[in-house]
Amino acid sequence: MKGKKEKKTVKTIKINVDKCNGCRACEMICSAFHAEPKYSSNNPARSRIRIIREPLRDLYVPVYAGEYAVAECAGRDKYTIDGKEYDECSFCRASCPSRDEFKEPDSGLPLKCDMCEGEEEPLCVKWCPHDALILEQREEEGEALDPQDEQEDIEIGLEALADKYGLEKIKDAVARISKKD
């Protein structure tokens, strides 16, 4: 399968920080959409989008959850745009040990934006009132989807758990769960 070319849709969310009013509706709806059952609860701390927000300095950066990082990075960026200095990590999408962003509040499991799979339009885009978030789609030739992706996702989740609790504990837990079934 690997290496085969295929048409696929690339989804880009265009973020306009100038239009963000800091309402956090995007955080709210993302967490509600991913609740089990859907919309049964909400909690912005579970959202896969975060508003890095500092009103008195006029900083508003919507950031999407990206990849999981085992360790925090050694080299960081600090941007100054239009005379406003942004803190370290302001634009980073990683779920990383240096901060609380993009982790389940209880388990610490990493969160990752899935573009609201199955919905017509990402929910955060739909709920963003002033077009700070806009969806763009285009067709592109690309590598075919790898069936191993799902496997990889599971592994990333497990790895994160292992980082937090140690591999032995995870093994024990898996063994216990399998016994129950």
Add this chain to the structure above:
Amino acid sequence: MRYAETGFNLEVDLTRGSIEKVATNPKDTELYLGGLGTNAKILWDRVPPEVEPFSPENLLIFSAGLLCGTPATGCNRTIVTTISPQTKLMAFSMMGGFFAPELKYAGYDKVILRGKSPDLVYLWINNGTVELRDASHLKGRGAIETAEIIRKELKEPKAQVAAIGMAGENRVFFASIEQGRSSASRGGIGAVMGDKGVKAIVVRGTQDIHVAKPAEYMDLCNEVMEYIQFRNDNPIPGVMPILAGLGSPQEMKVHDEKWHTENFMWGNSRTRRKGFWTDEIAREWMETLDKSRTRLISCYNCPMTCGATISMPGLPTYMMKCFTKLTYTMGAFSDLDFGLKIAQRATEYGVDGFSAPQVMAFGLELLENGILAKADFPDMPEDNEGRFYYLLDKIVRREGVGDVLADGTYWAAKAIGNGAEEYAHNNIKKHEQLPLKLSMLNPIYFLMYSTGEKMNITQIEGQFPQAPYPKREHREAFVKDWHHVPDEKFKQYFLDWEPRGEKSMPFYPTVDMCCDIVDWQEKMHYIDDALGMCAGLSSFPLKPPYHIHNYPKFISAGAGFDMDEASLSQAAKRYRTLVRAINIRRGMRRKDDRPPKNHWKKRFPELEKELLDTYYRFKGWNNDGIPTKESLDELGLGYVSEDFVKRGILTEGEDALAEAAAAQQETK
């Protein structure tokens, strides 16, 4: 499982430094909903009328509304309740922003403060971990500044902070509680917080809020979002811009202030300046606003951007919304540049933007008229702006004449004597009102001013247009998509309402119609304050997205108990009556239910009497404004009527007497 609410309150005894998490009774939620409703129940149960505002036994309650933290757009109000030092009655001021949802996510519906802390402290609520922390290093700091310092020292940039400034610390009777872009200002609740020795409440929450019927609830939320969009695209024609759209009055957006500056009063609510709004002033003020306003900002989960970040050259940034934009400017006969500058300092000090400028203008009026002497104002600058800064500083520090003025115009006038009372002319129930003076009595507004126990006209008006439309065809167009009315008869009231002639004010709407209209408008505000909804999306603007027809569905699907229009109206009536009962028990009577004497030039004593008589009866109150035993019992407030009888506020069998008297009057 509890839905929409968390089912827990935080009880903090400041005297002993103890903190307890207490489960609440779900039955109370069904009877009083939450927010204001359950606050009133707690205040009735636990704060007897003998308790003074600055007594350790007074409570200060911060409550999220029932639906705060759910996906309902704009549902973010914190309702702060206590006994007001200024009115000595129940105060319930609301603030928007981000505090209430955060409190819910932390796992609590309310924070209830009692007692007094010996030293200045702040309360840090981090989910299940709650502690009182030393705040001695924050003494005298500004409210906004305090929030920044605390977030830094806790390393919690996402914590929400409600803080007082120097005014609250020094128990200024019109001190506010500030929270970022929002504040709870009316009634001097910041003074009670200062009296309790609490500089700030800080909260961070990362837990879930559940709704009972997720799919139904989301459908309702989506409908509301669509309707907001529709209303934003279709402002209501024929009314002035700030009444045409949704949200809090959009003062941060509009440049054109002709209406406010030429119709509202300047100074100590004295002078109307017709022709003030010239092209040149329009240009100047537009420049001022444009260069100071960095961004329009919203409260939690709301698209309306009613607030703004304001950066005046050389001053720290602060946030503002609504009419404070103009109150200082107009109080001091100055310009917008001055107004936005002094508001920065006033926000850090934490004072109410309605009362503070009037109090200062009042002080200067007393000086001009020889009631206060020059010696009372040592080293005061000569220019008007300078004098306002001077007075603001004196008041929040309670220095010299500022100590007297810090009690507000009513109490200051009493203390000063020598005819000063005549100058404290714009109060209702001892509380400064919007600076408005008009000519012809408006019967609807007469009732609202008289009986609105939130002491602020904007917190009772809203659903019914403020004035008749000149042409019938416009009225017909208006009522076409007016599905918000609780009853079709309201459409007819409006259709027949003429600016002139037989069906015009003050005799039309008729007394009975006025009762209906006022009751509807008030009811919507009370529902908002229990659910935690912003009035700007509900009770305040015409044709809002939330109304009496969809609210019961929100409650059923959100909180999971049955609700229909009748039972919601009954619940709202229950806690509205309870608010009245609390105030009645504290001595409020008919004599207190009246607008400022000079609010209208043309008054109609007989009509006013009839209005009040009829409205009281309509509400189930006796002729002195006291809820009758019968109406209390019918609302399930038997414990109130018992208490009233015990205290001699009502006498056994009084209802029968009153009915007989009313019947007699009708046959006359």
